[in-house]
Amino acid sequence: MWNYSEKVKQHFFQPKNAKAVDHANAIGDVGSISCGDALRLSLKVNPDSDVIEDAGFQTFGCGSAIASSSALTEMIIGQTIDQVMRISNQDIVDFLDGLPPEKMHCSVMGMEALHAAVAQYRGEEVAEEHEEGELICKCFAIDDALIKRVVSQNNLETLDEVINYTKAGGACAACHEKIEWVLEECLGTPLADPIVTPASPSKANTIVGKIRLIEQALEQVRPQLQADGGDVQLSDVEDDMVFVSLTGACNGCGLSGATLAMIEQKISAVLGETITVYPTGAASLA
Amino acid sequence: MSNLTTLNKATQLAYLDNNATTQVDAKVLEQMLPYLSEFYGNPSSIHQFGEQVGKAIEHARQQVQALIGASYSSEVIFTSCATEASATAIMSAIEAFPNRKEIITSVIEHPATLELCQNLERKGYTVHWIKVDARGRLDMEAYKQALSSEVAVASFMWANNETGSLFPIRGMAELAKQHGILFHTDAVQVAGKLPIQVADSGIDLLSISGHKFHAPKGVGALYLRRGAKFRPLLRGGHQERGRRAGTENSSGIVGLGKAAELAMQSIEQDSARIKMMRDRLEMGLLARIPHCFVTGDPRHRVPNTSNIAFEFVEGESILLMLDQHGIAASSGSACTSGSLEPSHVMRAMDIPYTAAHGAIRFSLSRFTSEEMIDQVLAVLPGIVEKLRMLSPYWDTVSNQPAEQSFSPVYA
Structure with a gap:
């Protein structure tokens, strides 16, 4: 009781x-x-x-x-x-x-x-279509139809993502297995063992997706560089080579080698593959 | 605990949830106690400490044999519960017949069978889920269609735990036999309520649970027909002739044996009285409360169970208010009462959602008294009325359902 x-x-x-x-x-x-x-x-x-x-x-x-x-x-x-x-x-x-x-x-x-x-x-309209499906998450009354919709709209792939997007499974955790079944149904393949994909870096399939991820990584390091009066710009991407130009105070800085190594590490992490960062512009001459 | 004692003093307690579990009969407890104190030997031991206990276990085996009408006492395997017995039966069948990749079962099984079969389905087995009609009667045509030499095991409950409705198990077992299919029945809700005769029935495997007929929790049994192919679930010991390894729960087994003996007498002596009380309760509620009906197959069911669906009210609310009056009943299966979905049994019978959430199960035993029935008849009509007054689906002015006017913009 x-x-x-x-x-x-x-x-x-x-x-x-x-x-x-x-x-x-x-x-x-x-x-x-x-x-x-x-x-x-x-x-x-x-x-x-x-x-x-x-x-x-x-x-x-x-x-x-x-x-x-x-x-x-x-x-x-x-x-x-x-x-x-x-x-x-x-x-x-x-x-x-x-x-x-x-x-x-x-x-x-x-x-x-x-x-x-x-x-x-x-006098406002409340428009939300009501869907009927199998109740998956009992804590938040979320059914499989809603989960499927959110999964496909947002390309969700993991249990954690489903929890964050829908709240389903976020309380008592009893429905996690059921959520995984719904996910498997959506993805058409059994879920990979989470241990096999450490930190699950999202692999970009297209060059546009790849560039977007690289920009995100640069966004992460940018505040650090700007704090020192410098900045970084993406110049080009070719296979596993990423070309960046360091500007401002970074340009000609004695520590630019270490900065590039740090950037290389960040980008490799978000892409889930090892890349090499090459400096372009003035920094390449340093 | 203290809560219960205070309740006990204030009003008489009406325990009407005997399909969930039963009180241990004082005679059963009396038989068990020495096996928790002076007779502590391991029944496998050669010395007299062990021998005494071993003999008691064999005596209990004969008592269970008599209850289920088996040909030999060695056909009885003691287990920790009926869930274990059912899992042993189904897993044994699929291991013993590795080339048969199909299973037949129904959509209204107890979770012990249902979820095991769902899991096997995910592992590649084909499960034939046989449906039931609005009265919970099995689609026999679909069952016959599913029978083939590809099927390893057919597993069906004898009586449904929620409605008490019976499946025609003996005929179904005969049909399965013609295809060499092992037939298992979950007889948990039948044992101690109706006579069972497994010998020459076509049933190969049968599960029972002690605590459903006044033995303690933690002990059950599996009937295994002599000659039926078997693979143990628990390995690692010679107990139960190597069919169920693990040191015996000797006091529990002694209790199960005694409870089986008492149940046999009770089926003859008490069934008619229990059935009369059940019918009085049922007819009384139907007469006093509008918009309610009996679920399941009232003409083919165990004598102690009544499941009534009260429309436009929710079961948990009814149970909480009954509990305030010292009345214990159940909404759906106790195993799923942590859930908010209407029970899978109600859904399988296509009980409308307006009623499925308000299905209440009353289950009696030989310890049920006429006063307990009176108590329910006195308080339940008022509880349902009070909850309907709160419900947006009920029109308090006309005292009729008001379903049409309530249409939420979103849910």
């Missing part, structure tokens, strides 16, 4: 504001019956002051969903719209003295309902 805090139990067994507000002028509906939880938040907002004068919730869901909804109404009554938009799901969790990690999505649902209601009040 879940380890619910006293505060959660209190808001579940004696929920506050469990009602549909009369003459509500903002309503936010989130969730669906298939996901196992759904919430309708109704607000009565004073149009002159933007103050929420009354709030009510109707929730279909587990104990923590009902408790989160109840807590949310308590937190927003008497506040202005601008104030409540600063409420995060973590604030709801803190108000309830914590939620089990698997139930964090209940607080997210509360926040989403609030945002939906505020959007309606302000």
Whole structure:
């Protein structure tokens, strides 16, 4: 059984504001019956002051969903719209003295309902297509359809990337194997053992991609050089040879050899292959 | 612990979750205790310390043999649990028949079978997942179609843990036999509830779990038909005739034996009473609560189980409120109650989502009393009503579902 805090139990067994507000002028509906939880938040907002004068919730869901909804109404009554938009799901969790990690999505649902209601009040469109797939991450209620979409849009290749982009698997970690299956399905090949690809440098297949990565590496070293009054520019790339020109104070600096070695190391690391850096321009004569 | 004792004093506890686990019968515990104190010998030892324990284990083996109606006591292999027994059965079959690369099972199995087969599927096996209809009845045509000499093992649960519905196991085993397929049945929810006769049934392998019929947790058994090809899962010892290595859980095994003996008597003496209480509970709830229905196949099920889906309310909320009244029930399988998805069994039967989340399982035992049933009938209607009042899917004015008006912009 879940380890619910006293505060959660209190808001579940004696929920506050469990009602549909009369003459509500903002309503936010989130969730669906298939996901196992759904919430309708109704607000009565004073149009002159933007103050929420009354709030009510109707929730279909587990104990923590009902408790989160109840807590949310308590937190927003008497506040202005601008104030409540600063409420995060973590604030709801803190108000309830914590939620089990698997139930964090209940607080997210509360926040989403609030945002939906505020959007309606302000006359904004909330357009997000609802997808139905196999529920993968139970903590954040993320299904395989969403993961597949994000993976293909962003060319994700690893579990960690999926976690960072979608939150799926970011809490209890129980679904990591399932996420890897979805990833394998997207990529069409079994995932490589992460140990085999140390630090997983992203290999660039095209010359444009390669140049972009080299620029990124140069971007990393540039602040250091600029601090010393110098700079570096990429001149050319040919196979495993990278031509750069050192400018400003770097030009003719006695330590330019060490600088070039450092740049060579950085670029090799981001490309995942060993390259050699050649100086061009004035530095090449030094 | 302290919570339980205070609850116990305030109201009577109604434990109606016997498909999850059962209380250890006092007579079982009494038999076990000496094997946790004075009879501590290793049953493999030659001296009298070991011999005493060895004899007790053989006696327990005969008691289990009697419960499942096996021809020989040596057909009983003690294991740590039914999950181990089922894994042993399936892995043994595929190792014993390496050229057969197919498995047949159903979509509503216990995770012990389901997830093992999913894993084998990922390793290259072809798994024939046989579907069920809205009542949880197996698609027998699809089952017959899947039978061939390519199949190593067919594994089906005898009774479903969530609904109690029965598969026609004996007939299915006969059909499998015609193709030389080893037939395994997970009989965890049948043992101690209905009579079993494995001898001359076509069943090659059968798993049972002690704690489902008043033995302690941590002991189960696998029936292995004499002559059936077998490969052990655990190697490294001669225990259980080399079929399950590892020092025996002697007190647990003694308890399992005693529980088997008591279960045999109980099937005759208590089944009718348990069934009557179950039916009274079920009919009472259906009469008192609108928009609910029984899931599974009510005419073919074990006598102790009732699974009722309450529409437009969520199971965990019901369970939490029942728990406040000292009533223990379950929503779906206890093994998946950490999950938020409706159970795979409800989904396989195509129970609408509006009801699948609110499916509650009541499972009785010989220790269930009429008062416990009264207690549920007294409090559950109010709980469902209260939760429906909170639900956006329920119209509080008309006291009817209000599903149409609730359509979230995003989820």
